[in-house]
Amino acid sequence: MLHLLAQAEPFRSPTVDFHAFAPEIVLSVSIVVVLLVDLVFDERGKWATSSIAGIGLLAALVPVLTLAVDGADRSLFDGAYVVDNFALVMKALFLLSGYVTILISARYIAEGDYYEGEYYFMLLCSLLGMLVMGSARDLISIFVALELLSIPAYLLAGWRKRDLRGNEASLKYYLLGVFAAAVMLYGMSLIFGVTGSTILTEIGAALDGGEAPAPIVVVGILFIVIGFAFKVSAVPFHTWAPDTYEGAPTPITAYLSVASKAAGFVALLQLVFIGFLGRSDVWGPLFWVLAAITMTVGNLIALRQTNIVRMLAYSSVAQAGFMLAPFAVAGDIDVDRGGPLAAIPPVVTYLLIYAAMNLGAFAVVMVVARKTRSGELSSYGGLFEYAPGLAVLMTVFIFALAGIPPLGGWLAKFVVFRALLDAGTPAAIVLAVIAAVNSVISLFYYASVAREMWMRPVPDGDRAPIRIPASLGSALALAAAFTLLFGVSNVATRFGDLAIFGFLP
Amino acid sequence: MDVDATWYLVLSALLFTIGGAGVLVRRNPLVMFMCVELMLNAVNISFVTFARMLNDTGGQVVVFFVLVVAAAEVVVGLGIIVAILRRQPGADADDISLLRG
Numbered sequence: 001m002l003h004l005l006a007q008a009e010p011f012r013s014p015t016v017d018f019h020a021f022a023p024e025i026v027l028s029v030s031i032v033v034v035l036l037v038d039l040v041f042d043e044r045g046k047w048a049t050s051s052i053a054g055i056g057l058l059a060a061l062v063p064v065l066t067l068a069v070d071g072a073d074r075s076l077f078d079g080a081y082v083v084d085n086f087a088l089v090m091k092a093l094f095l096l097s098g099y100v101t102i103l104i105s106a107r108y109i110a111e112g113d114y115y116e117g118e119y120y121f122m123l124l125c126s127l128l129g130m131l132v133m134g135s136a137r138d139l140i141s142i143f144v145a146l147e148l149l150s151i152p153a154y155l156l157a158g159w160r161k162r163d164l165r166g167n168e169a170s171l172k173y174y175l176l177g178v179f180a181a182a183v184m185l186y187g188m189s190l191i192f193g194v195t196g197s198t199i200l201t202e203i204g205a206a207l208d209g210g211e212a213p214a215p216i217v218v219v220g221i222l223f224i225v226i227g228f229a230f231k232v233s234a235v236p237f238h239t240w241a242p243d244t245y246e247g248a249p250t251p252i253t254a255y256l257s258v259a260s261k262a263a264g265f266v267a268l269l270q271l272v273f274i275g276f277l278g279r280s281d282v283w284g285p286l287f288w289v290l291a292a293i294t295m296t297v298g299n300l301i302a303l304r305q306t307n308i309v310r311m312l313a314y315s316s317v318a319q320a321g322f323m324l325a326p327f328a329v330a331g332d333i334d335v336d337r338g339g340p341l342a343a344i345p346p347v348v349t350y351l352l353i354y355a356a357m358n359l360g361a362f363a364v365v366m367v368v369a370r371k372t373r374s375g376e377l378s379s380y381g382g383l384f385e386y387a388p389g390l391a392v393l394m395t396v397f398i399f400a401l402a403g404i405p406p407l408g409g410w411l412a413k414f415v416v417f418r419a420l421l422d423a424g425t426p427a428a429i430v431l432a433v434i435a436a437v438n439s440v441i442s443l444f445y446y447a448s449v450a451r452e453m454w455m456r457p458v459p460d461g462d463r464a465p466i467r468i469p470a471s472l473g474s475a476l477a478l479a480a481a482f483t484l485l486f487g488v489s490n491v492a493t494r495f496g497d498l499a500i501f502g503f504l505p
Numbered sequence: 506m507d508v509d510a511t512w513y514l515v516l517s518a519l520l521f522t523i524g525g526a527g528v529l530v531r532r533n534p535l536v537m538f539m540c541v542e543l544m545l546n547a548v549n550i551s552f553v554t555f556a557r558m559l560n561d562t563g564g565q566v567v568v569f570f571v572l573v574v575a576a577a578e579v580v581v582g583l584g585i586i587v588a589i590l591r592r593q594p595g596a597d598a599d600d601i602s603l604l605r606g
Contacts, residue, residue: 178582
């Protein structure tokens, strides 16, 4: 026995690059600390959990920065987990939007009579899933990351568990979420069967263009894209979004519409531009249809909403349509203009700008709801008379979402239009025209919010000023600063151009 | 009769279709949820078959992850469903429609 052991190869532990994992490790440690603090402290001490969660997210940003300074692309576990510029940009986006979510949650959760410690625990777990998603370059790790970010989100959506609307929001999100995950998994199993690998770069090499695609490949790609279309709430898979957004606590609505949607796009970018890069003849038309109907249907339904949260929900559906547009034309972009991969920077730029302006708009909704206890559009009547600062900020965010220079949103739309015109095919031009018409339609409902705030009388004559808690105020300041910065400088496009994949098939 | 890999793939496709149709047709949240489980198991059969055909253990590893994650989903899903049925005993998907528009 010992003789055999002596002959065997000595056990060598696989080399693990802990620097590459540092953001996830820091976040995991703060998750454990939040859980312990929640266990030990009594009701009066629960406020500490929100501070610890916030500090944990900022601390996790430090290794992201050191990795960015280091600059080397790292590939772990045979390419299943990759830290490259794309992963770092997206991780920074997730951490910052998570931080703003915690800022806007702090007072809301502390003042409600629902669990406080567990809320931040769930939020951080979901963010950990997003960090993993940024690096996941393997079907298994993409699936695990997707579930890690989704399962806590199902619970967060129904956090007000004694409220029927909260329950309904949670159930709809849950049932459609797991259904979409099952569809995506079936697609993954087909792709695995054809290519014999779960690593995206190997799948990309095996699916590399050439003759007409086998039906099984078409079905596999279709199912995977549909699975993530649910996640990014693309029409016709958007039905859960408005209901969940309305019934969920407002900070979670902001979180779902920004971070969760961004995570869906990150997964799509990785799958499409690494795994299925050679098969743009399959996914190009699919994304064209998704993008066209998503922006049109989202905008048209948003026009007739009277509740501001539902209106912002449909607006976020429509914005997802704009983000899907570069996918549709990626296959047609000339090699001298960057080839299909040139469609990635517009999407990333759009995600960064959209995060700033949408989080800002939801922060204003939270502040106003503290006074009016309502999400109806009419409750914004005369906001300028008693809260001029808030009215100006809301106008900034709303017009940024509409895409009016010099606020952030115009640059986001500009890069998408540039990608569409770079492709230059008739299909791309038609999509650009549809997008332009949609920008005009969206102006109507965005402007109706501004009209309500600036021109209508105060509904019940209650002109008591609104007190803004410090945490919400700093969230507003952060979002407004980034919305303006992205509009007047090229910071967002610089980050978009930075976000390139380190390893391709 | 020779049972080769195709049979397993057909079985998987059938189970997946039954599950998918069930989610869309049935109105009881618990039954809809069981149909999703059926779809996940169809995925497992498909992964194992392909892993066997390709002589690649990667596909079998996926099955373990799917099983574990499905168990976690069950916990969360039953929690949500229990929370609803406590407030609205006997509710089905048509009763749960406060939010619309």
